[in-house]
Amino acid sequence: MSPPSHDGRAGALMQDADLCVKCGLCLPHCPTYLVSEHEADSPRGRITLAQGLIGGTLADGASLRAHLDGCLSCRKCEAVCPARVPYGRILDAARQELAARDPQPDRWLRWLSRLLVPAPMRALLRGLIALYRGSGLQRLTRRSGVLGSGGLARLESLLPARAPARAPARVRSRAAAGPDAGPDAGPDVVPDAGPEVALFRGCVGDVLERAVLEACETLLRAAGYRVRVPPSQTCCGALHLHGGQREQARRLAQRNVEAFGDTGVIASFTSGCAASLRDYPDLDLGSAGDGFADRVQDVMTLLQARLDRLQFRPLARRAALHLPCTLANVMQAGPALRGVLAAVPGLELIDLDPPQHCCGAAGRHFLSHPDASDRLLAPKLRAIQALRPDLVLSSNVGCSLHLQGGLTRLGQAVPPVVHPAILLAGQLV
Ligand code: SF4
Numbered sequence: 001m002s003p004p005s006h007d008g009r010a011g012a013l014m015q016d017a018d019l020c021v022k023c024g025l026c027l028p029h030c031p032t033y034l035v036s037e038h039e040a041d042s043p044r045g046r047i048t049l050a051q052g053l054i055g056g057t058l059a060d061g062a063s064l065r066a067h068l069d070g071c072l073s074c075r076k077c078e079a080v081c082p083a084r085v086p087y088g089r090i091l092d093a094a095r096q097e098l099a100a101r102d103p104q105p106d107r108w109l110r111w112l113s114r115l116l117v118p119a120p121m122r123a124l125l126r127g128l129i130a131l132y133r134g135s136g137l138q139r140l141t142r143r144s145g146v147l148g149s150g151g152l153a154r155l156e157s158l159l160p161a162r163a164p165a166r167a168p169a170r171v172r173s174r175a176a177a178g179p180d181a182g183p184d185a186g187p188d189v190v191p192d193a194g195p196e197v198a199l200f201r202g203c204v205g206d207v208l209e210r211a212v213l214e215a216c217e218t219l220l221r222a223a224g225y226r227v228r229v230p231p232s233q234t235c236c237g238a239l240h241l242h243g244g245q246r247e248q249a250r251r252l253a254q255r256n257v258e259a260f261g262d263t264g265v266i267a268s269f270t271s272g273c274a275a276s277l278r279d280y281p282d283l284d285l286g287s288a289g290d291g292f293a294d295r296v297q298d299v300m301t302l303l304q305a306r307l308d309r310l311q312f313r314p315l316a317r318r319a320a321l322h323l324p325c326t327l328a329n330v331m332q333a334g335p336a337l338r339g340v341l342a343a344v345p346g347l348e349l350i351d352l353d354p355p356q357h358c359c360g361a362a363g364r365h366f367l368s369h370p371d372a373s374d375r376l377l378a379p380k381l382r383a384i385q386a387l388r389p390d391l392v393l394s395s396n397v398g399c400s401l402h403l404q405g406g407l408t409r410l411g412q413a414v415p416p417v418v419h420p421a422i423l424l425a426g427q428l429v
């Protein structure tokens with residue numbers, strides 16, 4: 001049995017784990033436990049495994065890795081735990097320990113995480129994806145089945161066939177006008193006089209959801225916020241942290257703390273990133289990390305606070321709402337999202353069944369554990385087929401990709417998966 005390889009945080013982590021009184025109240029809420037009914041796939045079981053691993057009383061082995069790796073990091077257990085056990089922190093520490101002992105698994109995911117960090121690389125990826133889709137190569141690839149049914153075909157199926165939805169041109173010009181826009185910028189420019197908000201754009205979102213950033217800028221300005229997008233910001237570090245690469249995550253966090261300065265609200269439109277930004281105090285950044293986390297809000301929470309300033313045109317559509325776990329359990333922004341969408345006259349919101357259940361995307365889980373994540377996705381896809389909505393709404397880029405990929409693999413005419421900000425910006429009066 002090898003001794004734990006992490007630095008001096010072992011004591012603090014064991015204290016976190018000791019908060020668990022093993023009551024089991026979290027078990028019926030844990031998606032992986034509900035599927036396997038195996039104690040080691042439950043929050044309580046995983047905490048016990050992490051205690052054994054970090055305390056050096058349990059050997060690192062394939063079975064222990066499978067149970068810890070199989071966690072979705074959905075943090076539903078944290079949201080329902082009466083003892084307020086910081087489960088996410090315990091799991092990240094256990095994964096860090098596993099990665100320190102054997103970094104071999106998931107090497108390609110680590111490579112992908114690194115690839116997405118430099119801004120020029122993200123711009124290149126954006127261009128290549130646009131070319132692949134716009135040239136007809138994507139259609140040809142899918143029709144010919146040349147990629148077979150392996151991992152590459154699965155990865156390809158995640159790319160939506162349509163170009164990302166964009167806010168209408170009128171709305172885009174208002175966003176582009178920026179804080180210095182004068183009277184010539186057009187009648188839609190709202191004077192910037194309200195509180196300042198700094199927008200976080202993320203890395204995967206920056207490649208695949210650029211239009212969402214524009215839509216959020218537009219909505220926040222329409223609600224009277226002064227919006228800026230700090231240019232030197234970088235990836236939130238979630239993929240690195242959940243993959244056990246704590247030091248890399250810490251370096252990224254430090255860059256973000258510097259980029260966003262020490263005042264003002266930080267708005268995120270991807271709930272997975274927002275949850276990761278809120279976890280910065282766990283990365284030992286000192287008081288800068290604490291202050292930073294307290295400033296992070298979901299965009300919808302900010303819009304709801306100034307909803308009286310927003311007016312939307314009617315939209316007679318049925319939209320199936322997918323609530324990402326991080327949005328519901330960490331950001332607790334589900335009611336704000338519903339509240340803002342309810343301000344669109346005629347929009348019918350329907351919940352996917354089972355409501356508030358993890359879709360299986362879970363950060364990188366849908367890439368590292370495709371079979372397990374597809375089992376969790378299946379009820380969502382069945383619900384979409386049965387409910388036949390006009391569109392599916394999701395405010396987390398990972399969930400959107402996973403849902404879109406599942407729908408694409410069904411091979412039928414399927415509704416688009418859209419970020420709520422795109423819908424809302426398109427309906428702004
Ligand atoms: S994590 Fe919380 S709810 Fe779950 S067994 Fe431990 S104390 Fe009980």
Ligand code: SF4
Pocket residue numbers: 029030031032033041042043046070071072073074075076077078087
């Ligand atoms: S984070 Fe989610 S999947 Fe992991 S133990 Fe908690 S409830 Fe279960």
